[in-house]
Amino acid sequence: MIVCHCRVVTDRDVADAVQAGARSVAGVCRSTGAGRDCGACVFSLKRLVCEHGTTLVAPVPDVLPEVDVAAS
Numbered sequence: 001m002i003v004c005h006c007r008v009v010t011d012r013d014v015a016d017a018v019q020a021g022a023r024s025v026a027g028v029c030r031s032t033g034a035g036r037d038c039g040a041c042v043f044s045l046k047r048l049v050c051e052h053g054t055t056l057v058a059p060v061p062d063v064l065p066e067v068d069v070a071a072s
């Protein structure tokens with residue numbers, strides 16, 4: 001399944017990156033190239049990294065949509 005459509009990165013690519021030593025969303029992004037364009041895939045990447053039992057450090061892109069915390 002394609003996780004990052006901008007860079008055509010699959011869930012398998014993410015699993016391989018984690019297995020190869022990526023221990024954070026940032027690491028997976030560096031390794032696969034995912035999450036470096038629109039940022040829409042970052043939450044899916046985060047979920048996949050969590051599923052692989054790794055520790056999250058920080059989301060990568062600075063292009064994430066703004067969230068109105070007061071409205072939620």
Ligand code: FES
Nearest residue numbers: 004006037038041
């Ligand atoms: S879908 Fe991953 S950066 Fe756009």
